[in-house]
Amino acid sequence: MVANGQAMRRDDGGLSGDGIGDEDLLARISDGDRVAFAMLVTRHGNRSLAIAERLLGDRAEAEDVVQESFVKLWTDASRFDPARARFATWFYRVLSNAALDRLRRRRRLVALPDGYDGVDGEDDAEETMLRDQRVCRVRAAIDALPERQRLALVLCHFEGISNREAGEIMKLGVKGVESLLVRARRQLRASLAGEMEE
Amino acid sequence: MNGKEMPKPANGSENRLDRLLAMLPQPAPMDAAFEARLLAIPEELAELRRKRASWRPHGVFAMRIPFGEAALLAASLIAGLYWGAIGMSSERAPDLSSLVLGQDSGFPEEGGQ
Numbered sequence: 168m169v170a171n172g173q174a175m176r177r178d179d180g181g182l183s184g185d186g187i188g189d190e191d192l193l194a195r196i197s198d199g200d201r202v203a204f205a206m207l208v209t210r211h212g213n214r215s216l217a218i219a220e221r222l223l224g225d226r227a228e229a230e231d232v233v234q235e236s237f238v239k240l241w242t243d244a245s246r247f248d249p250a251r252a253r254f255a256t257w258f259y260r261v262l263s264n265a266a267l268d269r270l271r272r273r274r275r276l277v278a279l280p281d282g283y284d285g286v287d288g289e290d291d292a293e294e295t296m297l298r299d300q301r302v303c304r305v306r307a308a309i310d311a312l313p314e315r316q317r318l319a320l321v322l323c324h325f326e327g328i329s330n331r332e333a334g335e336i337m338k339l340g341v342k343g344v345e346s347l348l349v350r351a352r353r354q355l356r357a358s359l360a361g362e363m364e365e
Numbered sequence: 366m367n368g369k370e371m372p373k374p375a376n377g378s379e380n381r382l383d384r385l386l387a388m389l390p391q392p393a394p395m396d397a398a399f400e401a402r403l404l405a406i407p408e409e410l411a412e413l414r415r416k417r418a419s420w421r422p423h424g425v426f427a428m429r430i431p432f433g434e435a436a437l438l439a440a441s442l443i444a445g446l447y448w449g450a451i452g453m454s455s456e457r458a459p460d461l462s463s464l465v466l467g468q469d470s471g472f473p474e475e476g477g478q
Contacts, residue, residue, distance in 0.1 A: 216395050241410060301388060362385055
């Protein structure tokens with residue numbers, strides 16, 4: 168499993184040890200503190216991009232969505248109420264909603280992910296091609312999932328976010344998230360049955 | 366519940382599914398250019414706000430015409446249109462039927478009287 172099991176891990180460049188909470192940084196951002204904004208970008212930029220890219224399957228669109236979300240973060244920071252939600256929950260909800268909105272606006276063609284160059288050191292062209300095709304089919308199977316199942320899979324399986332936190336992001340209970348994951352995996356097993364036999 | 370708390374595989378098919386999912390490449394971290402784009406958001410929004418605040422009409426829309434002159438201009442325009450319309454309607458339209466071949470054009474023929 169790709170998930171690393173760390174709940175809402177930070178992917179910063181050494182800034183996570185500064186002891187300042189996300190919520191405190193957001194409060195500073197609402198006062199126009201650009202340093203605080205830069206710290207949140209460093210903390211959450213990579214994960215945001217990974218979630219958006221996994222949901223959209225397109226790097227450029229993912230970058231646009233992440234940018235939109237950070238614009239919202241900067242402009243709406245004063246509206247955030249720490250009594251109602253944690254920063255990460257709020258921000259990843261904004262991000263997920265923006266990505267799902269894009270997903271609804273278009274049904275994209277299945278293509279190899281940008282920058283995918285196969286496996287290093289693999290000289291056998293045929294084997295590489297077969298692997299690429301398999302990756303494409305897996306990608307297509309994930310793309311075919313209903314959007315809520317897909318979001319649950321990306322958050323919990325690929326990003327290792329806890330079911331409870333994913334539930335907060337998706338405004339669902341833990342049971343609801345578990346149900347989405349079970350259904351997602353069932354559908355993936357069915358659509359990738361041919362791949363799983365090989 | 367974290368990744369380790371996901372429902373345990375009931376059989377080998379869950380493991381095979383996990384292996385397939387693990388084949389997907391990890392999204393690359395943000396590059397320096399994109400990070401710079403994100404970090405520039407506050408400055409760009411501030412710049413946008415400054416531009417909006419300092420926007421003024423340009424060109425002909427920015428001209429300040431005194432009321433008297435504007436009224437005179439409008440009156441002249443209306444009068445011109447009015448007299449133009451009256452003049453057009455009072456002119457006698459040429460009789461085009463006389464130009465049709467085979468009919469008397471109304472002009473003296475060449476070599477005539």
